Structures are given as structure tokens and as C-alpha cells.
Amino acid sequence: MSQAATTEQPVGTPEPVLSVGDLAISYTSRGRRTAAVQGVAFSVGPGETVALVGESGSGKTTTAHAIVGLLPGSAHRDAGAIVLGETDIAGWSQRRLATIRGRHVGFVPQDPGVALNPVQRIGVQVAEPLRIHGLAGRAEADARALEILAQAGLDDPEAVALRYPHELSGGQRQRVLIGIALACDPQLIIADEPTSALDVTVQKVVLDHLQERTREAGASVLLITHDLGVAADRADRIIVMQGGRIVEEGPAARVLEAPEHEYTRRLVAAAPSLQSRRLSATPGTRLPEALSDAVVLELAGIARRYVSRAGGRTREVVAAHDVNLSVRAGRTTALVGASGSGKTTVARIASRLVEPDAGRVLLGGRDITTATGADLRELRRGLQLVYQDPFGSLDPRMRILDTVAAPLRAYRVGDRASRARTAAGLLERVQLPADLHRRLPAELSGGQRQRVAIARALALNPKVLILDEPVSALDVSVQEQLLQLLTDLQAELGLGYLFITHDLAVVRQIADEVAVMNRGEVVEAGTVADLFEHPHDPYTVELLAAIPGRGIASSAATG
Amino acid sequence: MSTLTATVRAAGPAPTEAPTASPLLGARLRRTLTRPGGISLILAVAVLVVVAAFALAPGLFSTFDPTATAPAQRLQPPSGLHLFGTDQLGRDLFSRVVHGAGRTMFAVGLAVAIGVVFGSLVGLVSGFVGGRLDAVLMRLVDVMLAIPGLLLAMAVIAALGFGITNVAIAVGIASVASFARLLRADVMRVRRTPYVEAAFAGGERTGWVILRHVLPNAWGPVASLITLELGQAVLAVAALSFLGYGVVPPDPEWGSLISEGRAYLATSWWLTMLPGFVVVAVVLSANRISQAIQRRDGVIR
Numbered sequence: 093m094s095q096a097a098t099t100e101q102p103v104g105t106p107e108p109v110l111s112v113g114d115l116a117i118s119y120t121s122r123g124r125r126t127a128a129v130q131g132v133a134f135s136v137g138p139g140e141t142v143a144l145v146g147e148s149g150s151g152k153t154t155t156a157h158a159i160v161g162l163l164p165g166s167a168h169r170d171a172g173a174i175v176l177g178e179t180d181i182a183g184w185s186q187r188r189l190a191t192i193r194g195r196h197v198g199f200v201p202q203d204p205g206v207a208l209n210p211v212q213r214i215g216v217q218v219a220e221p222l223r224i225h226g227l228a229g230r231a232e233a234d235a236r237a238l239e240i241l242a243q244a245g246l247d248d249p250e251a252v253a254l255r256y257p258h259e260l261s262g263g264q265r266q267r268v269l270i271g272i273a274l275a276c277d278p279q280l281i282i283a284d285e286p287t288s289a290l291d292v293t294v295q296k297v298v299l300d301h302l303q304e305r306t307r308e309a310g311a312s313v314l315l316i317t318h319d320l321g322v323a324a325d326r327a328d329r330i331i332v333m334q335g336g337r338i339v340e341e342g343p344a345a346r347v348l349e350a351p352e353h354e355y356t357r358r359l360v361a362a363a364p365s366l367q368s369r370r371l372s373a374t375p376g377t378r379l380p381e382a383l384s385d386a387v388v389l390e391l392a393g394i395a396r397r398y399v400s401r402a403g404g405r406t407r408e409v410v411a412a413h414d415v416n417l418s419v420r421a422g423r424t425t426a427l428v429g430a431s432g433s434g435k436t437t438v439a440r441i442a443s444r445l446v447e448p449d450a451g452r453v454l455l456g457g458r459d460i461t462t463a464t465g466a467d468l469r470e471l472r473r474g475l476q477l478v479y480q481d482p483f484g485s486l487d488p489r490m491r492i493l494d495t496v497a498a499p500l501r502a503y504r505v506g507d508r509a510s511r512a513r514t515a516a517g518l519l520e521r522v523q524l525p526a527d528l529h530r531r532l533p534a535e536l537s538g539g540q541r542q543r544v545a546i547a548r549a550l551a552l553n554p555k556v557l558i559l560d561e562p563v564s565a566l567d568v569s570v571q572e573q574l575l576q577l578l579t580d581l582q583a584e585l586g587l588g589y590l591f592i593t594h595d596l597a598v599v600r601q602i603a604d605e606v607a608v609m610n611r612g613e614v615v616e617a618g619t620v621a622d623l624f625e626h627p628h629d630p631y632t633v634e635l636l637a638a639i640p641g642r643g644i645a646s647s648a649a650t651g
Numbered sequence: 652m653s654t655l656t657a658t659v660r661a662a663g664p665a666p667t668e669a670p671t672a673s674p675l676l677g678a679r680l681r682r683t684l685t686r687p688g689g690i691s692l693i694l695a696v697a698v699l700v701v702v703a704a705f706a707l708a709p710g711l712f713s714t715f716d717p718t719a720t721a722p723a724q725r726l727q728p729p730s731g732l733h734l735f736g737t738d739q740l741g742r743d744l745f746s747r748v749v750h751g752a753g754r755t756m757f758a759v760g761l762a763v764a765i766g767v768v769f770g771s772l773v774g775l776v777s778g779f780v781g782g783r784l785d786a787v788l789m790r791l792v793d794v795m796l797a798i799p800g801l802l803l804a805m806a807v808i809a810a811l812g813f814g815i816t817n818v819a820i821a822v823g824i825a826s827v828a829s830f831a832r833l834l835r836a837d838v839m840r841v842r843r844t845p846y847v848e849a850a851f852a853g854g855e856r857t858g859w860v861i862l863r864h865v866l867p868n869a870w871g872p873v874a875s876l877i878t879l880e881l882g883q884a885v886l887a888v889a890a891l892s893f894l895g896y897g898v899v900p901p902d903p904e905w906g907s908l909i910s911e912g913r914a915y916l917a918t919s920w921w922l923t924m925l926p927g928f929v930v931v932a933v934v935l936s937a938n939r940i941s942q943a944i945q946r947r948d949g950v951i952r
Contacts, residue, residue: 443852476852479845484845484846486849489867498855498863502856
């Protein structure tokens with residue numbers, strides 16, 4: 093099937109590979125029933141790639157799971173048809189569904205870290221679907237497994253086949269999973285957020301691979317993603333879901349360039365990968381009179397090595413080597429890099445949670461590298477941290493107001509009542525309503541929790557906030573609101589931000605200066621505009637190329 | 652099964668949704684009753700409530716003086732008048748069981764309290780400080796765990812002397828190791844969570860972090876072990892009293908009641924069997940409640 097034929101495939105061809113009609117699914121929890129998917133109908137033509145886009149809770153994953161019969165026990169299909177080829181499989185038993193899973197529908201799961209059996213060799217797992225569906229005998233399946241691994245672009249497939257999942261990287265594991273999904277030449281591949289657990293550069297490689305392999309095999313793809321940029325790059329058609337319903341559907345370019353539905357417009361506006369401008373403070377934000385841009389945090393020649401002893405061998409990992417960075421008041425310095433590049437180590441050294449082997453950390457011109465005890469505690473007031481995971485960084489048994497007031501208590505600021513007032517004021521400042529004060533973290537959404545974490549970090553009037561991937565665990569629209577909040581707070585309070593992220597798209601929205609880290613070294617640093625327009629280092633170029641949705645962004649900017 | 656519902660709930664689409672407020676007691680009771688195993692749980696709670704009432708106000712339940720002898724009424728089988736029958740001196744066995752509950756429960760409470768307090772202290776320090784101290788403390792715990800609990804308790808009694816309080820202390824010391832080991836594991840887990848690091852980064856002092864963040868979040872499994880140990884301690888205290896380390900006659904105590912009745916087992920079965928059933932009922936009830944707490948914690952997590 094050629095590329096031209098796929099893109100010209102009109103909507104609703106006579107014989108779609110998959111057609112879903114009027115699907116309705118609900119979850120039952122504690123005797124209450126919640127509709128997750130309602131009246132969803134769409135089809136996927138032969139050789140077509142369709143992206144199902146939406147935020148968490150939109151029902152996109154539930155829809156995908158319903159198609160392969162992988163819904164959890166608490167879910168129930170209330171209505172609807174799922175027609176695969178010409179057969180309605182909606183009412184099928186698990187036993188019957190097992191005969192089509194893998195054989196006719198391939199599934200690429202979300203998290204390659206947990207989708208492979210950790211105690212079985214890769215080769216066995218790749219050969220398994222072939223043998224289960226009776227397509228090959230033992231010897232033949234093993235031989236085919238090697239072929240599949242070779243096609244998956246893994247060097248030395250014989251060696252890979254003998255390895256265990258933990259010996260492969262995330263990207264390699266996802267390639268293996270794509271190989272498994274395609275092993276029996278299914279007509280349809282369902283990929284559920286296949287790359288959201290991977291680094292951007294790896295993401296691009298894996299998606300390229302998926303696209304190439306499915307095209308070769310002539311398979312259709314149903315791509316579930318929260319990232320409009322990914323959908324823009326990969327899909328022929330885009331289906332946008334919100335609150336369990338389809339709100340918009342159409343050719344990818346049309347949906348992104350001329351979105352019809354209000355929600356799609358908001359999604360497109362919020363998608364970081366489609367943005368190209370620095371956010372500015374909301375009009376009406378109270379600005380301080382004298383805006384200084386003095387250097388508030390400086391890292392000079394930071395170095396740190398880790399020694400790991402694995403399997404009797406000692407291995408030395410350079411997490412940071414001669415890293416120099418500075419953060420100015422009222423400005424944002426972004427530190428960008430893939431996982432393992434050392435950016436988190438640098439953030440932890442800056443916040444004095446990890447000791448550097450060499451180099452100095454200067455806070456407001458004072459060397460804090462050797463501060464200990466009472467001095468360190470006093471210095472910490474000026475430098476606070478916001479963590480990546482809003483689910484882990486709040487004490488699950490502490491009420492929101494107490495969590496925000498905790499640093500005030502630690503420094504004996506005011507009395508109990510005044511601390512509660514200050515905390516309430518901070519929560520108002522991060523736009524959380526007062527009725528959340530008595531709640532526990534588990535009763536809040538991810539975005540709300542991250543707001544609580546920011547309020548806590550602001551409690552002591554710090555000069556610098558170190559933000560370690562503060563938005564990467566959140567939905568795009570929540571992400572945008574949070575970035576706007578951070579921008580407003582920065583303008584209002586003259587805060588300096590050290591913003592750690594793997595996502596260059598976010599950098600464009602929030603940062604003034606940026607440093608790119610690779611293998612423990614800063615390979616390039618400069619203003620955001622310079623770096624995006626004239627990248628010098630090959631690694632930066634690669635990172636920039638990996639941002640999904642670049643084509644759309646430029647056409648949207650010109651059009 | 653509950654683990655499955657937990658994962659499903661965690662993966663559910665609406666994390667913003669607030670759990671409903673604690674329903675009225677009646678509704679909650681009804682829900683517990685209709686759940687599988689709900690009746691046994693309510694029964695277990697009822698048994699412990701009754702025993703606690705025995706211990707607190709024995710006069711309300713006993714119909715006879717537990718130490719008053721009546722030679723004419725000796726070795727009567729259970730009847731409407733003497734629920735559990737009478738012993739070789741004509742004393743009402745039911746009254747003796749009711750009055751014995753206080754002593755047994757005091758010993759059990761003291762034993763568990765000693766286990767919890769010292770065990771938690773060791774576990775907390777070991778898990779939080781880590782390193783060499785942890786290694787040393789945990790090897791000591793290994794040694795304690797290597798010796799059977801009852802044997803250890805007997806060794807301690809041999810050193811402390813006889814008496815119900817010493818029995819309690821001995822049983823308590825024997826259970827320190829399991830509390831320490833259990834809490835240590837969870838303290839180590841919580842110690843590494845981002846919110847504990849965030850608390851330190853926010854300038855909170857170590858003692859406060861331990862008290863407000865680490866302990867409440869590591870405490871769950873200990874709560875279920877307390878009920879489990881409660882059952883174990885009833886058994887251990889009764890066993891040590893049975894062996895004659897506990898109370899001085901004629902004071903009633905469950906273990907000693909069973910022991911005294913042993914001589915008449917062939918002719919008067921109720922003297923050993925009925926106090927024995929009470930002990931079994933309490934132990935099973937404690938285990939059932941412990942299981943329920945474990946399940947609930949599994950769901951929360």
C-alpha cells in the first residue's frame with residue numbers, strides 16, 4: 093500500500109478494517125456507575141493511520157481497550173458494535189477474542205517498562221504469538237523471531253533474543269513490542285500512547301519505526317495519544333475525544349489548522365509542541381516597581397560522579413562534568429536533556445540535596461556549597477523545590493492547608509492562626525478554591541496537586557525556585573495553565589526559575605535562557621531564540637528535530 | 652480480589668472525585684454485613700467487645716463470686732444456673748472466666764504495648780538511620796526471631812521471676828523483634844519518598860519529619876500486626892499461666908483455669924474445654940480483625 097493511496101483514502105470506505113458503532117462503556121465503582129465512553133463511532137480504513145486524541149479521562153484508552161477486549165472487570169459495554177473486517181466481535185467471549193488478538197489485531201502498550209515478562213528471554217516472547225496462533229512450529233517460530241528482531245532494527249538479533257527485558261533500553265523494548273504486535277501480520281495495530289514513556293529523541297525513532305513497519309506490512313494503525321504534535325506528524329485522520337464523546341473528526345491537517353470545535357481549538361492552542369512563543373504575564377498582574385535581573389543562583393564548575401557496582405564490576409557514571417549555569421531574578425533558565433543526561437543531578441546539587449565532587453553553588457552571591465546545619469536551613473529559605481511527580485511529593489496523610497503551612501511552621505514564622513492565613517493566601521494565589529483546604533492529596537487532580545506543591549514552595553518567599561519537570565506528568569491543557577501560573581508568579585514576585593525539562597517545546601514557552609545537557613555535560617547554552625534558530629551542537633539539532641508537530645507549527649505561524 | 656478492585660479504582664478516570672464522607676453507622680454496618688466475610692468480621696468484633704466488657708466490669712456478668720467454694724456443688728456439668736459448670740471446689744466456672752478476663756487482658760495489653768513501643772522504636776531508628784546501625788540492630792532482631800517466642804518468654808521469666816506482670820513483660824519482649832522488622836521495612840520505603848525529601852528541602856527538622864510524615868505513613872501494617880499479636884499474646888499468656896508462671900491461686904486466669912481443669916479432663920471435660928474455647932474465640936477474632944485491617948490498607952494503597 094503506497095503512501096498516496098493511504099492519504100487519499102476517503103472517510104468511511106466500503107470495507108474499513110475496523111468500524112466502531114455507537115459504543116458506550118461505563119465503569120462501576122462502589123456501586124456507582126460512571127459513563128466513560130458514549131456514542132463513539134468511527135472507522136479505520138485499510139492502510140490508514142487514525143489518531144485518537146484526548147486528555148486523560150477522555151475515554152480514548154477505554155475505547156482502545158474495548159476493541160481488543162482488554163477492559164478491566166469493573167467496566168461494562170452498554171451498547172455498540174465493534175466490527176473487525178466483517179465480523180462483529182463486540183459480544184465475544186475472552187476465549188474467542190484470544191483467537192484474534194495478536195493474529196488480526198496487534199497491540200502496542202503504553203509502558204514498555206512493564207509490558208514484557210521480566211523472567212522470560214526476548215526471543216521466546218517474540219516467538220510466542222506465532223506459536224499460540226499456530227502459525228509456526230517451535231523451530232520455525234524461533235527463526236521468525238530472529239527475523240522480526242532484525243526488522244525491528246535491533247543490532248545483533250541473536251544476542252538480543254537471548255537477553256532479558258531489563259537488559260534492553262526503553263526504546264529497544266518498545267521496538268520489541270512493536271515487533272511482537274506485527275509478528276502475525278495483523279490488519280490493524282492499536283498503539284496506546286506508544287512513546288509517552290520515552291525520551292523525545294527515542295520517541296521520534298520509535299514512531300518512525302512504527303510508521304515504516306506498518307506501511308511495509310500494509311497494516312492500519314489506531315494511534316492513541318495525548319500529544320497533538322505526534323498526531324499531526326503521524327496520522328492521516330484525527331479523532332478528538334472529550335469526556336467520553338467524539339467532538340471532532342477529520343483529516344489531520346484540517347483539524348489542526350482549522351479546528352471547528354471549541355475544545356479542539358483549546359487543545360491546539362495549549363499543545364506545547366505547536367507553540368512558538370514565550371508566555372507573558374496575564375494582563376493586570378501586579379508588577380513590582382524595580383525589576384532587577386541580578387544573578388540569584390549560580391553554579392560554577394559542578395562535577396559529580398557515581399560509582400555503581402553491578403554484577404561484580406564497578407562502573408563509573410559521570411552525572412555532571414564542569415557544569416556552569418546562572419539564574420537571574422525574574423528570569424527562567426531551562427536545563428534540557430534526555431533521561432540520564434544528568435540534569436536532575438544538577439538540580440539536586442543546586443538544592444543541596446546531593447553533594448558535588450567539585451564546583452560551587454552560589455545563592456545570591458554567597459557560596460552555599462559547604463553550608464551545613466543551621467546555616468543550610470537558613471539558606472534553604474531562599475531556594476525551594478517543586479518536584480516532577482505531584483502524586484509523590486505531597487504527604488498522602490496531610491491536609492492541603494497543613495502541607496502548605498509546613499515550611500512556615502518549620503521556620504517558626506508567626507503563630508498557628510497566622511500561618512493558616514498565610515497558607516490560605518498562598519493557595520488563593522495558585523488559584524485553588526478554599527473548599528480544598530481540608531482535602532487530602534488523593535482527593536485532588538494532578539494539576540491541583542502541582543499547584544499545592546508550588547504554593548508550598550512559595551511559602552517562605554524564596555528567591556529561586558528549582559522546578560524539576562513540573563509539568564511533564566500533566567495533561568496539555570493543565571500544563572499550559574500551570575506554565576501561565578508560573579509565568580505570572582515570576583513577574584509578580586521577581587522569582588528566578590531553574591526549570592528542568594526534557595521537552596524543548598515547553599522551553600520555548602517558559603524560558604529565557606537554556607542549557608542543553610548530554611551525558612553530564614552542557615553541550616550548548618544561550619538564549620532561547622538563539623538556540624532554536626541557530627543550534628550549533630549536533631545533539632541540540634537532533635533534539636529540535638524530535639519535537640513533534642513542527643510542520644504544523646510553522647504553517648500555523650505563517651497562516 | 653480486593654487488590655484487583657484497588658488497581659481498577661486507581662486507574663479509574665476521575666481522580667478529582669472526592670470519596671463520599673463517612674456514612675452513618677447503620678449504613679456502614681449494613682454494607683459490612685452484605686460483603687463476603689462481613690458476618691464473621693462483625694462476630695469477631697462482638698467477641699472482643701464482650702471480652703473487653705468482662706475485663707472492665709466483671710461484676711455485671713458473673714452470677715457468683717469467682718472464689719467462693721461450695722463443696723456440695725462440685726464438678727457440676729454446664730446448666731442454666733452454672734453456664735460453664737463448676738470446678739472441683741464447686742466454684743462457678745463462668746464467673747471465673749469472666750473475672751479471669753481482666754487479668755488475661757491486662758497481661759495481653761501490657762505485652763502488646765511493650766512490643767509496639769520498643770519494636771517501633773527499634774524499627775524506626777533502624778529504618779530511618781540505616782547504614783551500620785541498621786545492620787547491627789537487624790542482626791539482633793534476627794537472633795531474637797531465631798528463638799521461638801515462647802522459649803524466649805520463658806527465659807525472660809526465669810530471669811524476672813514469676814507473676815502475671817512478668818509474664819506480660821516476657822511475652823512483650825518476645826514480640827519486639829517482629830514489630831521492629833515490620834516497621835523498619837515501611838520506614839525505609841517512606842524515607843525515600845519525594846514528600847519526605849520535600850519536607851527536608853522545606854527546612855523541616857528531622858524529628859518533626861519522622862513524627863509528622865514518616866510514622867503516620869509507615870504505621871499501617873503495624874496496626875494490623877497489633878491485632879494479630881493480640882491473639883498471639885492471649886495464647887502466650889495463657890500458655891505461660893498454664894505452665895504455672897502466672898497468677899497465684901485462687902485468682903482466676905484463663906491459662907491457669909485450663910491447667911487446673913486438666914486433672915479432671917476424663918470426667919469433667921468442661922473445665923478445660925470451655926475456657927479453652929474462650930481463648931480460641933478471642934484468638935480467632937483478633938486474627939479476623941487483623942486480616943480486615945490488612946485488606947483495608949491494601950485498598951487504600
